Amino acid sequence: MDFAGAYSPDHLKFLLDGFFVTLKVAIISIIASFVIAAFVGIIRYTKIPILSQIFAVIVEIVRNLPLLLIIFFTFFALPEIGIEMSIEMAAIVALTIFESSMISEIIRSGLNSIEKGQIEAGRSSGLTYTQTLWHIVLPQALRRMVPPIVSQFISLLKDTSLAVVIALPELMHNAQVINAQNVNFIIPIFILAAFMYWAVNYTLSIIARKLELKTS
Amino acid sequence: MPDFSILTENWDMYIKGFFITIYTSLIGLIGSFILGTILAIFRIAPFKPFNWIGTIYIEFFRNIPLLIIAFFLFTALPTINMQLDGFQAGTLALIIYTSAFIAEAIRAGILSIPKGQTEAARSSGLTYTQTMRYIILPQAIKIVIPPLGNQFINLVKNSSILTILAAGDLMYQADLISTRTFVTFDVYIFVAIFYLVITIPLSTGVNYLEKRLARSN
Numbered sequence: 001m002d003f004a005g006a007y008s009p010d011h012l013k014f015l016l017d018g019f020f021v022t023l024k025v026a027i028i029s030i031i032a033s034f035v036i037a038a039f040v041g042i043i044r045y046t047k048i049p050i051l052s053q054i055f056a057v058i059v060e061i062v063r064n065l066p067l068l069l070i071i072f073f074t075f076f077a078l079p080e081i082g083i084e085m086s087i088e089m090a091a092i093v094a095l096t097i098f099e100s101s102m103i104s105e106i107i108r109s110g111l112n113s114i115e116k117g118q119i120e121a122g123r124s125s126g127l128t129y130t131q132t133l134w135h136i137v138l139p140q141a142l143r144r145m146v147p148p149i150v151s152q153f154i155s156l157l158k159d160t161s162l163a164v165v166i167a168l169p170e171l172m173h174n175a176q177v178i179n180a181q182n183v184n185f186i187i188p189i190f191i192l193a194a195f196m197y198w199a200v201n202y203t204l205s206i207i208a209r210k211l212e213l214k215t216s
Numbered sequence: 217m218p219d220f221s222i223l224t225e226n227w228d229m230y231i232k233g234f235f236i237t238i239y240t241s242l243i244g245l246i247g248s249f250i251l252g253t254i255l256a257i258f259r260i261a262p263f264k265p266f267n268w269i270g271t272i273y274i275e276f277f278r279n280i281p282l283l284i285i286a287f288f289l290f291t292a293l294p295t296i297n298m299q300l301d302g303f304q305a306g307t308l309a310l311i312i313y314t315s316a317f318i319a320e321a322i323r324a325g326i327l328s329i330p331k332g333q334t335e336a337a338r339s340s341g342l343t344y345t346q347t348m349r350y351i352i353l354p355q356a357i358k359i360v361i362p363p364l365g366n367q368f369i370n371l372v373k374n375s376s377i378l379t380i381l382a383a384g385d386l387m388y389q390a391d392l393i394s395t396r397t398f399v400t401f402d403v404y405i406f407v408a409i410f411y412l413v414i415t416i417p418l419s420t421g422v423n424y425l426e427k428r429l430a431r432s433n
Contacts, residue, residue: 072387202279
């Protein structure tokens, strides 16, 4: 084991570069997922016919597939039907497809957790259905959704490492590149990479727990 | 329409991968259930150092990617003369990772049984083991089964990392088939169906149990 050699300034910079790619891909994906998931979740909550059934089937399928399969599929199979994208784009698209199905379930159950009586009260005091959703249901549901969404973001950060299979230059990939130079680097580099993931995720998990206590 | 000859001509490979995926998931489930139970007991044991060990384990492994554990076992251990093959390293990584989540589920299940029940059982003459066996565990298990089911679904999905270690699971077979036939789209569609054959019944079952549990409370 060669800790000094493994933790040379060049290597540290290379790992940090990788970590920024991890964060960037994860943040773009979570934002995109949230937007799509909000759309899907609200349509499923309001039970718009046909559309909501179609979304239910898609969500159920995507949720039950390995993310690795979706990444492979996006990068290797889609070009066969003429949809080609860069490595980073493929990673973002695959993560977004997977996460938006997960988050849409969080949003749907968040909305469902608001008692029906509130909607009835809102409607009978003269608000339209949309107004009731916007002013009464959404603000309350949103507060309950935040902790599970933060937890989902932790999963997303961890799952970004799977993009190593399509050679996205994120933390896991860069760690592997350094490891390929010298076997004595492998253990020190993995320890450091694990610590980087851990530090961010642990902080996020504490935030999620604090928020959970606050909302319950 | 997908080309079904891909499926029929490579049926043996798909089935081989299918069974390797189920096999590793089952070993993973049993292993992580045992390790998870031990960790859960560590966390609630009335002995502080055990609590710390349990907490450190859970908080560490829950917050790092499964892949880094798998790579560590597969590529770092040989440098200190411990050689694991892809299947062993992948399955062990699944156990190490999943047990952290299962431990939390089991702990929550045991803690959800009111303390009064233990006290009542103990004062009516049952031993501690009897109390656990007849009073606490039967109730806790009911609460723990749905999250355990969810973890099993995750295990099946996560077992796809065995592909990266070339351990012959479903995804790996799909990879082999697609490099041999130069077809990727259809090959992956079929492999997706194989995964869904395992995971959809499981998630339907978990949903059913969750609803029944919610009603019985």
